[in-house]
Amino acid sequence: MDRSEAENTLYEVALDSQLQEGYQGVRLILREVLRKSPLPIRDISRRTGIPVPAVSAARRELEKRKLLTRIGGATLSDAGLDLLNSIGICDQNIPSFHSPYAIPDLIQEQIIEFDVLKEKRPDPDHSLDQSHAISTTCFRRIMYCHENDAIEGRDIAILGDDDLTSLAIMIFSSRYGLKIKSLNVFDIDLRILDFVESISRKLGFEVNLYQIDLKEKLQESYKNSYDVIISDPPYTVAGLTRFAGVGAEMIKENVGGIAFLSYPNLRPVDNALFFRNIVNFGFSPKELIPGFNEYVGAQIHAGKSNMGRFFVSCLDINSSDLPSEGIYTSQRDL
Amino acid sequence: MDRSEAENTLYEVALDSQLQEGYQGVRLILREVLRKSPLPIRDISRRTGIPVPAVSAARRELEKRKLLTRIGGATLSDAGLDLLNSIGICDQNIPSFHSPYAIPDLIQEQIIEFDVLKEKRPDPDHSLDQSHAISTTCFRRIMYCHENDAIEGRDIAILGDDDLTSLAIMIFSSRYGLKIKSLNVFDIDLRILDFVESISRKLGFEVNLYQIDLKEKLQESYKNSYDVIISDPPYTVAGLTRFAGVGAEMIKENVGGIAFLSYPNLRPVDNALFFRNIVNFGFSPKELIPGFNEYVGAQIHAGKSNMGRFFVSCLDINSSDLPSEGIYTSQRDL
Known part of the structure; x- marks a missing residue:
């Protein structure tokens, strides 16, 4: 898949699922699944900050296009991996970087x-x-x-x-x-x-x-x-x-x-x-x-x-x- | 010192030092000195988020009123301690609670x-x-x-x-x-x-x-x-x-x-x-x-x-x- 085709797909998924977070939101959902899968929908929502019903609608569109499958949570198909690679997303190694404000x-x-x-x-x-x-x-x-x-x-x-x-x-x-x-x-x-x-x-x-x-x-x-x-x-x-x-x-x-x-x-x-x-x-x-x-x-x-x-x-x-x-x-x- | 006298003093210090952060800013400066002293002016600025020249002007007014002294950094006088106590500020024990975003x-x-x-x-x-x-x-x-x-x-x-x-x-x-x-x-x-x-x-x-x-x-x-x-x-x-x-x-x-x-x-x-x-x-x-x-x-x-x-x-x-x-x-x- 070439880059512009991949970008168009993300754009269409955003439109078809009426995701207000748009292209960036779809990209973020796929990226989080790449970093940790299988990923239940609730965890995708937590990690992306996109509400559960919206993630759910986007996932449906991604499944229709065979980019995601559902094996104990969302998982990337080969086509999904290919799409991410073609827009440059590969990292699965860099430690995550959060602000925990941990309670003593x-x-x-x-x-x-x-x-x-x-x-x-x-x-x-x-x-x-x-x-x-x-x-x-x-x-x-x-x-x-x-x-x-x-x-x-x-x-x-x-x-x-x-x-x-x-x-x-x-x-x-x-x-x-x-x-x-x-x-x-x-x-x-x-x-x-x-x-x-x-x-x-x-x-x-x-x-x-x-x-x-x-x-x-x-x-x-x-x-x-x-x-x-x-x-x-x-x-x-x-x-x-x-x-x-x-x-x-x-x-x-x-x-x-x-x-x-x-x-x-x-x-x-x-x-x-x-x-x-x-x-x-x-x-x-x-x-x-x-x-x-x-x-x-x-x-x-x-x-x-x-x-x-x-x-x-x-x-x-x-x-x-x-x-x-x-x-x-x-x-x-x- | 009673509470309203203490509050008025903070208010006046803010006015006389033209501190834009006002009453709250003066209170914050004194509170940080209570939590850790002696405290150099640069550290007060870092901890309160108030720019150095503004902290400096407020400190001058606080020194004039004998609420702060300067012994290797700002230190509360007995009058300063008394003022803080009368507006209810005493804590020196609770651990600080920050968001470090530490680099691995x-x-x-x-x-x-x-x-x-x-x-x-x-x-x-x-x-x-x-x-x-x-x-x-x-x-x-x-x-x-x-x-x-x-x-x-x-x-x-x-x-x-x-x-x-x-x-x-x-x-x-x-x-x-x-x-x-x-x-x-x-x-x-x-x-x-x-x-x-x-x-x-x-x-x-x-x-x-x-x-x-x-x-x-x-x-x-x-x-x-x-x-x-x-x-x-x-x-x-x-x-x-x-x-x-x-x-x-x-x-x-x-x-x-x-x-x-x-x-x-x-x-x-x-x-x-x-x-x-x-x-x-x-x-x-x-x-x-x-x-x-x-x-x-x-x-x-x-x-x-x-x-x-x-x-x-x-x-x-x-x-x-x-x-x-x-x-x-x-x-x-x-």
Whole structure:
């Protein structure tokens, strides 16, 4: 197969499978299969950052063209290998090069405590895009927040706490004697607020709990009040944008603050749109870490999402300008 | 000292030292000194991401107020400790939590080869904001590019090659037998092009060399031609924006591409502005890694800069809309 034929094939596969990641996405899928096969679809999604349904559609087109076969996961056929070679992709030897942000062992006992305390937590409400981060992820987040000066002496606001980030903060800061100025949990789901309240009583930790629908206009008393925003919003551009915008309103105006936003691998256009939106709210990106968060379930995103850290300096923001429709995945036109 | 007095002090120090990072910046400086002291000013800059002259101005104000002393580096006075405690900052025990992207040992011999070959390279021309990345950084970049599917079979454009990224690519891809589609070096500085040419002859590696002033309108023949853009532009918002915009024009329109941009710790407003500009060119941020690059010298930025990886899907871009004045630091109004 010559190069232009190979490139055209990748291009056609992208078109026929309506893969938004396009030529580059198809190339990436085949490359990951070359580097490790057989590769289950969920692993392809994790390694490429392309959502599972999209990988699945592309795989179907690649199988139709006999470039991939399915033997305990995706495997390249001889034709597939030939295609990759003709666009220059051969490497199977160079070690992979990642950013693990590994949790130190000394945190393990805190994770065990967390697991015991969270045992009776409410089940995820998928209509609100809830899905639980694994325990390690909760502590990875807190260590990351602390590393970035976002725990000690801070007024912390958690927007949506189905992951029980507040509980991880309580355990972590108790263990190390960190003094938080105030810990504030905002959620629409009373079950979560009740659960956090019961745990905080057990631990003797003060938490402020607020039932709030983040789709509504933000109450004045919550504005201009917090140093740190932690959120893992619904995974639509509208949802991400909305939560970020509300977070920006909550940040203390005169000093600015820090936002930690978990967000999924969006389609390229959506990713650009999401960043365009939040930059316009005064979110200044400081670090973006692919695959930082891991979830129980969360099939579409192969159980992974990204972490973004932002410095937030307040510009003029008014939540009535923000979208309040189409926030949750289930409301989205698919 | 009570909390509000402490907070006011931080606020005043920020005002009096004209620190753009504000209250948060002063807090961060003191926190880093608490975590490790005595701390030389260059290390404070590296750990906080605030440029050296700005740290220096803030330190002067903190010394005036007897919060810091200088004993082989910045050290907290008792008053400084008291201030930090009153805003809740005490931790000196929790291990730091970083993303090292460590170079594997097996790359060492390539770095040695690189060091030998680059011995006679031209000195940095500071009027063009040249400053040399250390050898490890060059290989960290290449491993990172390869991890992200940006070497094999790619049309690669390097915009400004004073770091000799092209040489690192030649060594790395020869060592592993990677086939690059084409390696293209764009630079305004003939000395660099001549040097790269002499090395490429020595190694028997094909490189296309183009003398180009990136402040001028981009020639049609360079547009819509490359898969990968690698650049470490001049560290002004105008310079970063300009190079990114030209890079976006160079990316193949129908398939999109990948851009690797090294950029400094900008002041918060400038950082927001930089991201706003490049997002509008179709740069979709995928990963941002603080402190990825290290330089010989480069005092203002304490010898460090960040790495950004972007998916670039082409929107309508016309370089005549881009700023072409104030690109280099030396032209900037300070």
